Structures are given as structure tokens and as C-alpha cells.
Amino acid sequence: MTQNLERAGTPAPAPPPSSPPPPAGPPDRRGVRVWMILLVLSTVAVFAYVLPPYLGLDPAKATVPLPPEFPTKYAMLVGHILFGSIAMVTMCLQVWPWLRREHPAIHRRSGRLYVFAGVLPSVVLSFYLLVTSFGGPGWVGRASLAALWFITTLVGYVRARQRRYQEHRRFMIYSFALTMEALSGRLLANGLMLAMGMTPGEIPTEQAAAMMTAAEASAWLGWVVNLMIAAWWLDGRGSRRKPGAKTKAGTGTVRGPAATAPSS
Template identity: 45%
Template sequence: MTTTTSEPNANETGRPPAIGGPAQAHPPRGKRRPRTRRQTVGVVVLLLAAAGFLAYSLPPYLGLDPSRARLPVPAGFPAYYPLLVTHIFCGSVALVTGCLQLWPWLRRRHPAVHRWSGRAYFFGGVLPAGVAILGVAPLSFTGVVGQVSNTMLAVLWLPFTIAGYRAARQRRYADHRRWMVRSFALTTSIVLNRVWLVVWIMVLMPRLSTQYGGDMDALVLDAGLVSGWMSWTVNLLVAEWWLQRGGRATRRARRARAVAA
């Protein structure tokens, strides 16, 4: 990856370059503006989606009243509700700060805000939320299928994020970016879970009177199990496709520059 000679490197300034490696040579301003605009629009859409989701999901838990929880609270395990609330609140932090981490304008213009939001994403978001879900998942009312799905999500979410944090500390910014893309794909799975749930309820609805004997609760449970798995597996597959696609584009650009040189 080529760098501009007019910009200092990380060792000279004491500040890390943008995620993905040292600062890249800037394209002409006319070409850069549409891309920056698209990136900003994408981040705004993400933030609006996150705000809408949180406005719907958080209110029942703000009073810390177990009777208002949307998920059944099992008896005989007093730690369940505190762990659930920790997961929900810290997951909300991860969702909002993760959106900020994706904003290239913020990363370039306000690197200190980018770094602090990254620390909030890790220490105040994913780390406590991921640990909490490991305590909640085995007691999920969805049975073994849902329990395994939620546990696998946490088992991947935590190490992906830790790997990204370690890569940033070691100034391996390209690796940091790749791991954090994977981490954020899992962070947003809770939002896509609701989308897949609606899709699968619609898909299964014609079977309500036959396969489910009119039992809507059983239909919603099955739709929830499918959406629970699809929300994080599809997100992760899309993230990997996007990373591989970007890697191929970078390699083609390098070969083109080598030929031109």
C-alpha cells in the first residue's frame, strides 16, 4: 500500500494512522467527495437503525424490574436478570460506539474521539456484554438450539474483538480493521435478528393451521430459532465476503501501480 510523502507516519507523530494501515495517497478531490458522502450516509443509516432498535428494546429494562423483561426470567438462578441487563446495556454501548468506529470522517478528523470510542466499544461494550451472555445463554427459554446459537455467538464475538484490540495495540492496523469488521458484524446481529424474525414469521404463517395447529406461540418460537442462527451467521458471511472483496481490489490496485511504475 503506497503512502503519501507529505504525511508523517505513526512513529513521527505518536498517533496511529487510520485503521487499515498508514494513510493512503488521496484520490482527486472530485472522486473522493462522493465516496465520503456515501460513507457518511451509511453511518447515519446505521446510527438511525441502532437508535430505533434501542428505543424499542431498552425501556422495559430501564427500571430494573424483572417482571417487565421481554424474556422469561427462570426461577432458581438469581444472577440471570443482572446478567441479562448487563448484556443488554453493554451491548447497547457496543452498538452505538461500533457505528462511530466505522465513520471514516470521524477517524480522520477526530482521531482522539475514534480511539476513545474504540475503548468504550471494547471495555464498556463487547467485553462485559459477551461475558454476560455466556451466563445467560445456557438458560435460554428457546431450548438447546437457541442456547447453542447464543453461546456460539459469544464464543466468536469475544475473541474476534480481543484480537482486534490486540492488533491495534501492536499497531497492526490492517489486522485490527479486519477483526473489528468481524466483531461489528456480530454486534449488529441482534438488530438483524428482529428483521429475520419478521421474515420467518411471514414464511411460516401459511403453516399455522396445519403444521402448528393454530399455535402462534410455537410458530414464533420456531421463527425465532431460525432467525437467531441466521442473524449472526449471515452477518459473518457477508463481512468475510466484503473483506475478501476489498482485499482483491487492493491487490489489483497494487499490481496496476507496479505495472505503471
């Protein structure tokens, strides 16, 4: 009985320590390839839709109104499309993980092209185009898009120059989301018109109000939804950050295995 009491008072042996979690496996390269292929195909689709009417430099084929009181609008429109096309091509290079990892110098040079030969001149010309269509359908949404596109891209570039790479990547991902409005905005506009029984490009006068509603909605949803997806993706990436990564308070720079240095 004494032995039983001694056994009863003996604490249970501690369970063996749990084994450490398995190390993170290599990135899903197949998923990255699929993502890059879809991005390139989307960019080609935008070019196929936007560029043909302007290849011959014929103002009569322009897809937007050209009021006679703004004789330089066509030239500004062609420049906006040209610089926007450069932004989309260099954007594909910027988000390519293999290029960023294996050839950082090319990543930096294409990043400068993205900023100074793509986004910024395209945005500046878009402000002129907005002036020529002041008060039209979707004007406020497009003006907000242009302002945010300019700000996120410029701040992302400045953060790279400051070597605050985590903030640089965050703002450049937002810039990427706004660049992709060239695709999502057109898909939404045409989709809304088809849902309302209209054929894009052939809008009867009695359906002008419905067309303006579709234009207003797509001018906002085309980039707001993109930003929401980008924010969701960034938050998800942050929650899966490796435990060894530490962020300096107030700087946004990272020390540890999660640190990266993709500067534009």
C-alpha cells in the same frame, strides 16, 4: 518494386504507449453519509425496540423468561443490555471514516470503550444468560455468536496493540458484523414468525413448534449472513487495493498509500 519490398519488410511502428489510468477520485462522501445515517437509524431502532421494557427496572416487564432458580438473571440481563448498548453507540464512532481520519485519538478512546465497556462485559454476561436457558431454542446459535463476538473483538484489539493494522481492521469489521446481529437477528425472527402466520409476542400453544423453528433459524442466520457480507466486502476492498501497497508476509502490516493506523 524494390521500394515496395523494403516497405513490406519494415516493421509496423509501435503503437503509442497507453496513458496511465486516471488517479482515484475522492471518496464518495455522499455514499458515506448515507451509510452512516442508516447505521445510526438502525441503532436507534434497536434501542427503541429493546430498551423500553427495562427502563423502569421492573422484572415483570422482562421480555425473556426469569426462572426462580436463577434470581440474579434479571440483573445480569439488564447489565448485558446496558453494555451491549454501549457497544452499539461506540461502534458507530468506530466505523465513521471522518472521525477515524481526522481525530484518531477519539477513535482510539472510543475503541477501548467498545472493547472493555461494551463487547467484552456484554459477552461475559451473555454466557451467564445462556446457562440459565440451556437447551432452549437457538441456544447453540447464540452460544456460537457470543464466542465469535468475544474472539473477533479481542483479537482485533490485540492486533491494534501490535500495530498490525490491516488485521486489526479485518477483525474489527467482523466484530461490527456480529454486533449488528442485534438488528438483523430480530428482523429475521419477527419476519419468520410473520411468514408462518404468527404474531410476535402472541404465540398460541399449537404454534410452539413453528416458533421454535423460527427462533433456531434466526439465531444462526442473524449473524452468519452478517459475517458473509463482511467477508464479501473485505475481499472486494482487497481486490481494489492501490498497486503501491505492499504487505509484509506474515505480519499483515501495510506499507504504501493504503496504510492506515486506526488503533482501538
